[in-house]
Amino acid sequence: xxxFKMAKTAIKSLIHGPSTIRYPAEPAKQYxxxxxxxxxxxxxxxxxxxCMRKCPAxxxxxxxxxxxxxxxLFKCHVCNCCVEVCPVHCLTMETEYRPAFAEHEGVQVVKxxxxxxxxxxxxxxxxxxxxx
Amino acid sequence: xxxxxxxxxxxxxxxxxxxxxxxxxxxDEKVKEAIPGVGYIHRGLETLVQKREYPxxxxxxxxxxxxxxxxxxxxxxxxxxxxxNVEVPERAEFLRVIWSEYSRMHSHLxxxxxxxxxxxxxxxxxxxxxxxxxVLDDMEATTGGRVIQGSxxxxxxxxxxxxxxxxxxxxxLEGIRGELKDMMDVxxxxxxxxxxxxxIGMLSPEDAYELGAVGPTLRGSNVxxxxxxxxxxxxxxxxxxxxxEDGCDCYARCAVRAKELFASIDLIKEAVQxxxxxxxxxxxxxxxxxxxxxxxxxxxxxxIHYVKGNGxxxxxxxxxxxxxxxxxxxxxxxxxxxxxxDVPVITLTIDPCIGCLER
Ligand code: SF4
Ligand code: SF4
Numbered sequence: 001x002x003x004f005k006m007a008k009t010a011i012k013s014l015i016h017g018p019s020t021i022r023y024p025a026e027p028a029k030q031y032x033x034x035x036x037x038x039x040x041x042x043x044x045x046x047x048x049x050x051c052m053r054k055c056p057a058x059x060x061x062x063x064x065x066x067x068x069x070x071x072x073l074f075k076c077h078v079c080n081c082c083v084e085v086c087p088v089h090c091l092t093m094e095t096e097y098r099p100a101f102a103e104h105e106g107v108q109v110v111k112x113x114x115x116x117x118x119x120x121x122x123x124x125x126x127x128x129x130x131x132x
Numbered sequence: 133x134x135x136x137x138x139x140x141x142x143x144x145x146x147x148x149x150x151x152x153x154x155x156x157x158x159x160d161e162k163v164k165e166a167i168p169g170v171g172y173i174h175r176g177l178e179t180l181v182q183k184r185e186y187p188x189x190x191x192x193x194x195x196x197x198x199x200x201x202x203x204x205x206x207x208x209x210x211x212x213x214x215x216x217n218v219e220v221p222e223r224a225e226f227l228r229v230i231w232s233e234y235s236r237m238h239s240h241l242x243x244x245x246x247x248x249x250x251x252x253x254x255x256x257x258x259x260x261x262x263x264x265x266x267v268l269d270d271m272e273a274t275t276g277g278r279v280i281q282g283s284x285x286x287x288x289x290x291x292x293x294x295x296x297x298x299x300x301x302x303x304x305l306e307g308i309r310g311e312l313k314d315m316m317d318v319x320x321x322x323x324x325x326x327x328x329x330x331x332i333g334m335l336s337p338e339d340a341y342e343l344g345a346v347g348p349t350l351r352g353s354n355v356x357x358x359x360x361x362x363x364x365x366x367x368x369x370x371x372x373x374x375x376x377e378d379g380c381d382c383y384a385r386c387a388v389r390a391k392e393l394f395a396s397i398d399l400i401k402e403a404v405q406x407x408x409x410x411x412x413x414x415x416x417x418x419x420x421x422x423x424x425x426x427x428x429x430x431x432x433x434x435x436i437h438y439v440k441g442n443g444x445x446x447x448x449x450x451x452x453x454x455x456x457x458x459x460x461x462x463x464x465x466x467x468x469x470x471x472x473x474d475v476p477v478i479t480l481t482i483d484p485c486i487g488c489l490e491r
Binding site: 006008009013019029031033034035054056057077078079080081084093 | 189262265273276315317
């Protein structure tokens, strides 16, 4: 009898509290893998521009001369590609979603503070090259 | 005296969340002819192959559709991999099956909800979407995205699932199976639902085959055709049988989707048992040259990604034939001679996805 079977569902719904959450009063569920938004550690970025070249949405712009890293949050579709390609792992994907914006203020500019460590220059003698 | 009139249906209609337009030629409340009109949300995604290199184009391919995004990405990757003779690791193939089946469950539950809503059964709609939430939670926990998974990659997959999580997923699916059974009692055996769906939107097996129907629309007309039988990804190592119904009406198509949910749970369970250890991707270098017709089974039916490489990092051509595209001629056939009041339900039974259709 289908009515009895439906009664089971109806009674379950009556006893069980609501399945929904009172978002945004209660935070949404997040997991360690959730893709929320991209953040950068400006002290590590070597301005190689890899993230800019690989970003499928053209959301990142690296201005090497001015040492600026720019992301347009409205263009970014949170694919995690830039995080994967960054050679020095200075980009991270935070699990928290960005809040809503009322106006177009999505462009975030970060000043890169990376300082190239000094290396002891080991120069090869010029004769080596001429031999090749 | 009866008179022919044309009733516009859509592009914005309460039962269709997406813009599909149908001009219905009606006489005495009976539809004589339906003329579809598409092209409201064309995005020109296929042209983007000229601007994005082939590994980055996966992200674009995934965004063709929000529901079967993983399968779109995977089908595109399969095309490129075959063209470049890349051997995908076995673990990646099993992971692809797991995520494909999760996508199928997510899509079918979404459809069952929308369908119940289209019939005016609000309670069932909420119930189906509540269950879908568990599936989405598992997807987000394993891939990082609820809707756009972004885990397919040329050469494998981008993320792995730990064995503890896999076991947890199977336990969760068993819970879902119990709840699904309760829900299906209503979907498949309730008299009001049956009277709304039985003998409506008839599509004979011959018509379905000749007009090129795919997916549950075809299998609801008693034609056992499913691309998963070809054994792409790891389907050849799993026990799979297509779900077929012989009603040829709206009820049969609904039943196919409902039963495929259980089939998906079984497939995921089997894949979790058989999944081998090992790497999940191989490094792909080089430039694709040649062409390939990549096929896969989406929740709505067969999808084809045609890829053509010209020896550069950008493809020469990319073309997608989506299931909704194939199901439009059968829909027009189904609508001929039906009651005007049944048009929304019949249109919903092909599970139209206009985002896919127009790309
Ligand atoms: S997450 Fe994706 S879209 Fe966003 S900035 Fe990084 S690469 Fe671009
Ligand atoms: S963020 Fe990473 S990839 Fe982008 S420029 Fe800096 S170092 Fe290079």
